[in-house]
Amino acid sequence: MKLRCTENSIRLRLRKSDIKKLSENKVLSVSVRFPAGNALIYEIKIEDSPKVSAYFNERLVSIIIPPNLASQWINSEQVGISENLELSDVQFLAILIEKDFPCKDRIDEDKSDTFQELVPEEGESC
Numbered sequence: 001m002k003l004r005c006t007e008n009s010i011r012l013r014l015r016k017s018d019i020k021k022l023s024e025n026k027v028l029s030v031s032v033r034f035p036a037g038n039a040l041i042y043e044i045k046i047e048d049s050p051k052v053s054a055y056f057n058e059r060l061v062s063i064i065i066p067p068n069l070a071s072q073w074i075n076s077e078q079v080g081i082s083e084n085l086e087l088s089d090v091q092f093l094a095i096l097i098e099k100d101f102p103c104k105d106r107i108d109e110d111k112s113d114t115f116q117e118l119v120p121e122e123g124e125s126c
Contacts, residue, residue, distance in 0.1 A: 013100040052083035
């Protein structure tokens, strides 16, 4: 699972094997290790929630998907799930969860675990 963050935006891209693990275990967690034993952990979970939500606690970024949305996304050709979470009257946190496609400009990339058979929407990139 890949994590991309920009200002007020979190994007997760899941490979086929990631989606299989998420479907089976209802959670997929990845850690990025740092010197001195520190780690950033990010996860995606399928659990009861009225909509996609996000939480941050110390070193854990957690994205929650309701079961009905997760099932629809996992079992279809739907490319992604998006949600804008209100931070204030004028700010939002944009959440985008997508199936991972091979990068067109990376010829040597291992594409065996990506969604080549689906056609990504216009403007999608690595």
